[in-house]
Amino acid sequence: MRHFPIHKLIAASVLFLLPIFSHAITNIEKERTQKIEAGWNGHVHFKFSGKDGNNEETDWGIGSHIRWNNQDYKWLNWYSRDYERNNGYRTDDQTFLHTRLIQNHQQTLAAEYFLQYQQSPFAGLKRRLLIGSGLRWHNLHIANTDGNSLSADGFQGIGVFQEQVREVDLGTTQVEQRYRANLYSHWLYQAAGERAISTSATLYLQPDINNSDDVKALFQAQLTLPISEQLHLQWKWQSNWDSRPPSGVSKEVHETKMQLKYSF
Numbered sequence: 660m661r662h663f664p665i666h667k668l669i670a671a672s673v674l675f676l677l678p679i680f681s682h683a684i685t686n687i688e689k690e691r692t693q694k695i696e697a698g699w700n701g702h703v704h705f706k707f708s709g710k711d712g713n714n715e716e717t718d719w720g721i722g723s724h725i726r727w728n729n730q731d732y733k734w735l736n737w738y739s740r741d742y743e744r745n746n747g748y749r750t751d752d753q754t755f756l757h758t759r760l761i762q763n764h765q766q767t768l769a770a771e772y773f774l775q776y777q778q779s780p781f782a783g784l785k786r787r788l789l790i791g792s793g794l795r796w797h798n799l800h801i802a803n804t805d806g807n808s809l810s811a812d813g814f815q816g817i818g819v820f821q822e823q824v825r826e827v828d829l830g831t832t833q834v835e836q837r838y839r840a841n842l843y844s845h846w847l848y849q850a851a852g853e854r855a856i857s858t859s860a861t862l863y864l865q866p867d868i869n870n871s872d873d874v875k876a877l878f879q880a881q882l883t884l885p886i887s888e889q890l891h892l893q894w895k896w897q898s899n900w901d902s903r904p905p906s907g908v909s910k911e912v913h914e915t916k917m918q919l920k921y922s923f
Contacts, residue, residue: 684877684899685775687737687757688814688845688861701725701736702922717744733761754778767797771818783905785832786825793818793841808851816843819868828905838868839875854885876900893918 707719722739736758743751759773775789799813818841825834842864849857859881867873879897886892899912 684863684865684875685755685757685777686861686863686877686879686897687735687759688843688847688859697729699725699727702920704918704920715744715746718742731763733759733763735759735761751781752779753782761795769795769797771795771816773820783827784824785827786823788823789820791818791820791841793820799846803849803851810849810851812847814843814845816841816845826905837870837873839865840868841865854887856885857883872902874900874902889922891920891922893920 701724703721703723705719705721709717720739720741723737725736727734737755738757739753739755741751741753743749754777756776757773758775759771762770762772764770770792771794772792773789775787777784777787793816795814795816797812798815799811801809801811803810820839820841821836822839823834823836825832827833843862845859845861847857847859849855861877861879863875863877865875877897877899879895881896882894884892884894894915894917896915897913901908901910904910
């Protein structure tokens with residue numbers, strides 16, 4: 660089986676970058692706390708691999724996180740697209756978009772408004788649209804001073820959103836609309852030094868307001884190792900729970916992934 664050298668070169672540069680899968684709950688907490696300077700900033704990432712010979716395979720993905728900040732507002736935007744083709748047939752195609760406006764009312768309290776769109780037809784998800792708002796409380800802050808080598812932050816959130824889902828279950832297209840509560844906790848720890856390791860943990864609970872038997876949950880832990888000022892290696896552990904998943908889908912999904920990220 661023959662491999663193109665350019666494919667090897669590009670694939671090696673993003674060896675640890677894995678696709679962003681479409682989950683019922685998407686954790687944005689670790690990303691949103693970075694780069695609080697005023698103005699525009701963000702990062703982009705990409706992956707590409709190819710194979711030719713007995714089997715022809717193409718796998719590529721792009722993503723971005725673009726932020727704008729000032730003293731009173733933050734505007735956060737995420738986008739990702741993953742595509743896979745095998746022997747002339749499309750085998751995966753996923754899209755994710757999230758935009759969020761944050762208004763700071765006090766030093767520790769903020770209001771948030773967000774819109775999220777997901778599409779993953781090979782997972783049976785034709786469309787998932789979220790529109791919501793909530794409050795976020797910065798309940799813990801330990802600064803990294805001369806006498807303390809570790810900084811820490813804790814955040815608690817509460818809100819509500821409308822969920823519109825169009826999915827395929829047992830060959831039948833179903834359209835559902837509901838309101839969910841959004842409860843979450845996020846904890847972030849950062850060691851001292853220019854290239855110090857940071858860790859975080861996040862827990863989400865999203866019950867259906869009108870049906871207590873319908874609950875979605877997510878736990879995610881993340882470890883970030885800086886390689887240089889712009890280049891970081893990230894490891895994540897993620898567990899999803901869904902009390903009412905589509906037919907043939909497990910209520911629990913656990914996964915781990917590694918990613919090489921370049922910031923600007």
